[in-house]
Amino acid sequence: MDRLLVLLGAGLVLLDYVVKFLAIGVLPSNRKPSSAMAWLILILIVPLAGFLVFLVLxxxxxxxxxxxxxxxxxxxxRAATEGLPASTVSAPAYLPSMATLNYNLGSLPLQxxxxxxxxxxxxDAIAAMTAEVAAAETSVEVEYYIAAWDEVTAPFFEALVEATERGARVRLLVDHLGSRGIPGYAEFVKRLDxxxxxxxxxxxxxxLxxxxxxxxxxxxxxILVVDGRVAFMGSQNLIEPGYNKPKNHAAGRKWVELVARVDGPAVSALRAVFAKDWFTETHERLGEEFSASTPRTHAAGVTAQVLPSGPGYVTENNLRLFTALIYSAQSRVSLTSPYFVPDEPLLYAVTTAARRGVEVELFVSEEGDQFMVYHAQCSYYEALLEAGVRIHLYPAPAVLHSKHFSIDDDVAVIGSSNMDMRSFALNHEVSMMLTGADVVARFRKVEDDYRALSRELTLEEWQQRSHWQRYLDNTMRLTAALQ
Incomplete structure (x- = not known):
């Protein structure tokens, strides 16, 4: 028995060294150094448990x-868009290269x-979407990370059911784990079925x-597309503003969002993103059916370009667009992101812009709804403040969940993507780049409203936080790099 225990102990020690040795040579392959280092630290500290976590995640x-x-x-x-006439833009000077970047990454043109x-x-967003579905004649496509049939969204889902009874074809995609974690999911599935x-x-x-x-x-x-003529996209999920969580209701916590209603050629691009995801999940091709509809074109309308991103793209499409635009800014950058956990390229782009004299501001929630992400986010505040970035804290208990940013008076981006490592590497996201002083001015109005409600965080205030909070922030920052 003693000999068996000795052999077992020796085997575990050997396995420990083998796991560490393999980790050093395997983990850095095709990974960012920060991500590889985070995984290495985890495996070196707890080799077997860390290795099992790595196998899953x-x-x-x-x-x-x-x-x-x-x-x-x-x-x-790409085959369908290569023959489309290209929209041209001349100002600002960097915009044509941004359009080329987006097309090379996502295959969808500037329109x-x-x-x-x-x-x-x-x-208002739920009501606007419900009204469009109520008028649907032929088709409705719905794709959301979180969806729930509750007292706020009931009119929307009832409108979907009524659309099917009129003969419209209604297709719905919901993220499995995103929606499953919401109370009432089993009943939601029964209603859909x-x-x-x-x-x-x-x-x-x-x-199983x-x-x-x-x-x-x-x-x-x-994403929501109705009859191939109008679409909605942005940050808001299909659920009541407290996410059906008693804890949120007790705290008075509600989500603050921004949604874009699109009427024009960009609707076809958003519909193409849905068609791709529908095909991925069902193997059903929708290209022929979707190509039969042509959205309206509005004279003097906004120029827009849709950019999908996610694990299927090794190029991290959203991160490339975000950093390229921030580096191009000459006077002002305004960022709104509920989860701001940048990797090195985005952090350098933001702080470099501030240090070269660009006015940079960041809107975030005063209190986070996700413990680990919130503390990881806080670990970046000192570097941002030292560079001259102005941080505006949207007052608790609200959760500022909007996801958009504007560059000078020329370009704005809105979509589902946070400015964090998860959205860049792990989540399927969709963003839309919009150009023109008129549309940017409308984003400025939203930003002005946020600023009026928020309080500004100062470097002096932030440096006075406790040593325990510093330790917690830095620890959570390390976990954010596990991707």
Whole structure:
């Protein structure tokens, strides 16, 4: 028995060294140094447990079959857009190169003639979407990270059901784990199954059904398209503003959002993103059906370009666009992100802009709704403040969940993407770049409203926080790099 215990102990020690040795040579492959270092630290501290965590969370590929379908859809989208007449822009001087970057990354062109309206009111956005669905004649496509059938969204889902009864084809995609974590999910599924709505969970994690991938690879997009003529996109999920959580209701915590209503050629681009995700989940091709509809073009409308991003793209599309635009800014950068946990390229872009004299401001929530992400975010405040970035704290208990930014008076970007490592590497996201002084002025109005409600964080105040909070922030910052 004693000899067996000795052999067992020696075997564990040997395994410990083997795991560490392999980790040093394998983890850095095709990873950012920060990510590789975070994984190495975890495995060196707790080798076996760290290795098991890495096996579950260490790969960012969505799987061979899913990846093959995504690439097939991307090729079809590029083939369909190559022959389209290209919209031209001359100001600012860097904009043509941004349009080229976006097209090379996402295969969707810059398109003029769009009418874009911003909807900052949570209930107003639900009402506007419901009204469009109520008027739907042929089709409705719905894709959301979180969806729930509750007292706020009930009119929307009832309108979907009524649309199917009129003969419209309604397709719905909801992220499996994103929506499953909401109270009432089982009843939600029963209601959908009892209707004529065609629906699928995205990226399902159901091992007993043979469906499993890295559980934190999620589809975070928010898209609604009605009759191929009007679309909605932005930060807001399909759920009441407290996310049906008693804890949020008790604290008075409500989400603050910004949604864009789009009427014009960019609707086809958003519809193409939906078609790709539908094909990935169902194997059903929608290209022929979707190509039959042509959105309206509005004279003197806004120029827009849609950019999808996610694990199927090794190029981190959203991060490249965000950093390129921030480096191009000459006078002002205004950023709004509920989860601001930048990697090195974005942090350098933001702080460099501030240090070269650009006015840079960041709107974030005073209190976070996610413990680890919030403290990881806080770990960057000192570097931002020292560089001259002005940080505005949106008052608690509200959660500023809007995701958008503006550059000078020329360009704005809105979508589902946070400015964090998760949105850059692990989540399927969709962003839309808009150009023109008129549309940027409307974003400025939203930013002005945020600023009027917020208080500014100063470097002196931040440096007085406790040593314990500093330690906690820095520890959570390390976990953010595990991707």
């Amino acid at each position: 260490g790969r960012t590929s969505p799987g061979r079959g899913r990846l093959a379908r995504q690439r097939e859809a991307d090729a079809a989208i 003029g003639g769009n009418q874009v309206d911003l909807i900052p009111g949570y209930h 009892a209707s004529r709505i065609q629906w699928r969970p995205m990226l399902p994690v159901r091992p 059904k043979g469906e499993f991938q890295r559980p934190d690879l999620r589809n975070h997009r928010k």
